[in-house]
Amino acid sequence: MNEIKSPDGHEIYKRRGGRNKAVGLCLLGVVVMIFAVTIAKLSAGVDIRGYDHTFETVPGVVE
Amino acid sequence: MTELTDTSWSTKAAEPEFRDYVELLKPRVMRLVVFTAAIGLLCAPVMAHPVIALASLICIAVGAGASGALNMWWDADIDAVMGRTAKRPIPSGRVTGDEALAIGVGLSMLSVMLLFIFSNPLAAGLLAFTIFFYVVIYSMWLKRLTPQNIVIGGAAGAFPPVIGWAVATGGISVEPLLMFGLIFMWTPPHFWALALFRNDDYTNAAVPMLPVVAGTRATRNQVLWYSIALAPVAIAPAFTIVGGPFYLIAALVLNALFLKGALDIYRRDTEAAKADGFRVEKRFFGFSILYLFLHFVLFLVEAVLRGFDLVWAGWPVLL
Numbered sequence: 385m386n387e388i389k390s391p392d393g394h395e396i397y398k399r400r401g402g403r404n405k406a407v408g409l410c411l412l413g414v415v416v417m418i419f420a421v422t423i424a425k426l427s428a429g430v431d432i433r434g435y436d437h438t439f440e441t442v443p444g445v446v447e
Numbered sequence: 448m449t450e451l452t453d454t455s456w457s458t459k460a461a462e463p464e465f466r467d468y469v470e471l472l473k474p475r476v477m478r479l480v481v482f483t484a485a486i487g488l489l490c491a492p493v494m495a496h497p498v499i500a501l502a503s504l505i506c507i508a509v510g511a512g513a514s515g516a517l518n519m520w521w522d523a524d525i526d527a528v529m530g531r532t533a534k535r536p537i538p539s540g541r542v543t544g545d546e547a548l549a550i551g552v553g554l555s556m557l558s559v560m561l562l563f564i565f566s567n568p569l570a571a572g573l574l575a576f577t578i579f580f581y582v583v584i585y586s587m588w589l590k591r592l593t594p595q596n597i598v599i600g601g602a603a604g605a606f607p608p609v610i611g612w613a614v615a616t617g618g619i620s621v622e623p624l625l626m627f628g629l630i631f632m633w634t635p636p637h638f639w640a641l642a643l644f645r646n647d648d649y650t651n652a653a654v655p656m657l658p659v660v661a662g663t664r665a666t667r668n669q670v671l672w673y674s675i676a677l678a679p680v681a682i683a684p685a686f687t688i689v690g691g692p693f694y695l696i697a698a699l700v701l702n703a704l705f706l707k708g709a710l711d712i713y714r715r716d717t718e719a720a721k722a723d724g725f726r727v728e729k730r731f732f733g734f735s736i737l738y739l740f741l742h743f744v745l746f747l748v749e750a751v752l753r754g755f756d757l758v759w760a761g762w763p764v765l766l
Contacts, residue, residue: 399462406465414561417502421565424498 467541471519471550472512480511480607483630486743487611487623490689490750495566495615503566503614507607510558510574514581514603517551520544521586525652531645551582562614570613577606591653594660601634602627608743621766625684626746632677633739636670636709640732643667643712644725663717670731674709678702681742686765691749691758698745701738708734 484507488500495503519526519537527538536542555578563571585600605627612623642649642656643666649656658666681702685695708731715727752758 396462399464403463403465403468417505418561420498421502424496428496 463536463542463546467536468550471516471536471542471547472509472554473515473519474512476515476604477508477511480604481508482740483626483743484508484607484611486746487608487626488615489611490622490746491612491615492688493616499565500614503562503570504611506558506562506565507574507610509554510562510578511607513551513554513558514578515551516547516554517578517582518586520547520551521582522590523547525591525654528652529648531648566614567617569617569619570610573606573610573613577603577610580606591655594655594657596655597638597657598635601631601638604634605630622684622687622689625680625687625766626689626743628680629677629684629742630739632673632680633735635673636677636705637732637735637739639666639670639673640712640728640735643670643720643728644732663720667713667715671709671713674706678706683766684746686763688764689746689749691752691762693752694745694749698742701741704734705738 481504485504488495488504519535522532523535523537523544526532526535532538537544537547555575559571559575559578562574581600581603585596585603589596589600608626608630609619609623612626613619639657642658643663646656646658646663649659657669682695682698684690685692685698708727711727712731720726720728
């Protein structure tokens, strides 16, 4: 009689888990990248526009 | 009991690993794309913010990878019959064609949109056009239609330094166009040298590469003619703001060696090549990779020298 294995321990779940972690890390990388670029652009003071148009910095103009 | 514990259904095709997806993006091509795009970016007269430059290079790399995935999706049938490509994720059954299509389209849109936000519309537009050119113009249209597939399709591989330059400057000038010309003119002799010793693969897959359609004699002639045409394009950047005396001297040496290799291929025939296992063709193919790499390293060397103000003021900038 074959030994009964726990489904969670099967190779297919390990593979799926590893893939999910890697995809999660990639998504985290995208978030970090967007955040870093946002900070870099804000620090340079270029083309910042509020959604309600109440706040705007025009490139080259220092207030 | 056997029925309950039978796990033979869990084939690898059903559950690919993450590295299978990475392989789908053609990491070796991505490395070359990132390298040439980075050189285009670093050689530009305007210095991009390091964070924006890095983020833009990641977008360019992902865009290149996405076009690689779409190429593998479209070419899965011919990849399966060629020894060089039979172990790719789709023909080997590790990833399905639908997955490759979804990844390719998804990453294409993501990379172009993010590059648009991070840098400028020109760079994003060029990346979008490059993906379109490689997937639609080269893979879907030209590759199976004409032996000129490599000549025209080479433009896709030549765009990255132009995109890098556009990220930094927001425009295009003669310098990135010469970098484009260098890769564009280098591509045919590079791939035709490969096709000479991989002729059987392309014949089996019915891909109309030049040796399959026009024969190996015509291919050897074309390798020489394109190498002659390549030399002035490769040397010309010496007389622009991205070149200089170091570039000129090294480019002259590299092009002399390239022409010598092309001449060796021209003088041989298939019998001689088969007798020594295509030694000359394989050596030329290997050197062609080094040739392109060193040209772009030279651009970087000249950029570093300019950064330290170690330029010869009397150097003629003609273009």
